[in-house]
Amino acid sequence: MTRKVTRTGSMSRRRLLTTVGAGAVLAASPFRISSVQAQEATIKIGFPVPLTGPYGAEAQDQVRAGQLAIAQFNDAGGLNGRKAELIVRDDKLNPGEAATRSLELVEKERVNFVAGSLSAAVQLAINNVTKERGIIFNSISQSDAINEASDFSKYTFHEALNPHMTSGAVGRYAFAKFGKKVAFLTADYAYGHEMVRGFLEVGKQFNIENLGDIRHPLGTTDFSTVLPRLQALKPDILCISNFGRDQQIALKQATDFGVKKSTQIIVPVLSHASRVAAGAQAFEGVIGGSSFYWGIEDKFASTKAFNDAFRKMYDGKVPTDYGALAYGGVRAVLEAVKGAGTVDTDKVIAALEALKYDYYKGPQYFRKCDHQSVQSVLIVKSKSKDMKNDADVFEVLSTEEPNEKNLRTCDDLGHKS
Template structure:
């Protein structure tokens, strides 16, 4: 076949032959292989617990992640190459999460992974990702994921971590409300790491720990624990749990009268659970947050996210953990744009030098451990008399700025 014959082969024949690896006995031309690679979707696997006790938060993470994908695609993608989100239910189970992550990599051929909503689950996903050289951006709180034993160059952590979150809340709460502290702790990694963060910052203020009670994930009745807490006479009850556990704890503590005797603080005060529980049970409860929709008055990026969310969700606003779904995908795709492609080493290099404003001002990944350095909000739940609209539920009472000094040092984490 002479060069003229090659040029007269139709595009349809070329594409059909390329799928078989030949065109009339010839290998697919290099220009065609390059074009196919450029046209392939940028696939991001998104394992989150869309069923189970954290389903409310996880489902909003999916909604917000889809907004980040749509923004990227609507802006033209990467030279016309569009992104695709592949959602999987990890069922809040490390084994299930590992299976889904492996499936996404091996079967679906994803370029990246993002997601998870449990300290233990994200470590499971991270193990699979780093073994197979796939970049993973976690959107759940964890201290361990940045430590040298779990970290790899493929590991990124968009979420806050317990050291940052508990530190911000503790610095606000302990000087104002007293030094006698009781802990109610969900008995798994999230609860343990959050309590460790409070204890660490508590040493700065001479905090006296008067009681620790652990409870299993998914407990529904907390009332049997309250007499012990009352007997310990704390100034502050620190509630280190999440999702429906947080809702049940706060509602039952209010019914039991605990708030008349002590202040309640949570490392993460969830917008979704406050909406579910109402103003009365949550009144006066203080906690940390990565995001609150009211930031739109200060940051154009917050308004951008809120407006996109409102347009797709009947004028509702994104939750705090939902916003992490947006930011996790947004950061990956900003890295892809800066790298000019999806090669893992190129994207890693891009992310390590990236300055990005997803939803609340500038963030960046610290190079040694790939932790997103960002602000932490301290919020207090409003009484009903101050609530002006359905979603007007928190006052931002303090903001810890995004600075390295609020993170554990690279040396402490084991990085040279």
């Protein structure tokens, strides 16, 4: 039986790892639960994320921040005294595994809601399970497809940025400053494909020249054969659309090959966890997009409050970008539960659709037609000097404020007006 977090500062690092390792499993009761017991039972949020695999560091941050949202909800009295719990599963960055774990969360653990994921393809597998069973899923990973009518349902919400928003913001910044000749190194799966599509779409506004797109499989460890080919194209900009360890390795080898001497490297998502793992040299001068950076705490009171609570709970650590998405994704569901005064699915959906929130970085809201969170996009540059501390890794160059004009239209997504 998993112990619940009842105080904001009560989740130690050891307890977190124990919770994650055990999958935060609650024993399933063999007996039918009465309606009274159901109203008093723990509010369960299933949380499938890739704890093992190339995105493991980011997934650990997601769990930490999700647990913080749970702890704050419980400390504030829950839903009329009814507490919440995060039930974690390792989806192993695999759509089939994610579907199996999600089905287990819904049918065995009887979760009320699901949040999580860290892959475009994986979140679609989770979404297929939850929408078929009428369970709200708030995704905290980038995807364009999840908002499209073919994958969307009324139960689908998307706290994360999507590739169109992210690559659009980075492209608008970079193509205006660094040149028109662009080459692409792309992870050959949905995340990479959608990011490149976004870059090419915004590139039309700047008349960029697409010099070529070299694609690589997920989990590539050697880019030594493709980097010379990309250099030979003599691009002004090299756009590397991958993530996690793939991104770390690609940037380290690009640095070793001297790519940065003549080319500006941009990435759609510049991950805090990857930057810390790979170091300043590999990421030096790289520009990318981010949903969150802890360093904007001097701009937003919500950022400062989130940072301080996270520091208190986790021995002075600061939250990362994907951690912030997890915090927002879990907290939004819990705040909607409070607003609805119930865990009834339709009432919580209505509360989420009406939600205007600022939990960690400024104002956000869910667009009605596709439940995409409308929010800011930060353009950040990796630091290699003048760092105030080990976590001071990015400089915020620009911010695109929340604007539905930067999203694909509802009609484009297939939603009827």
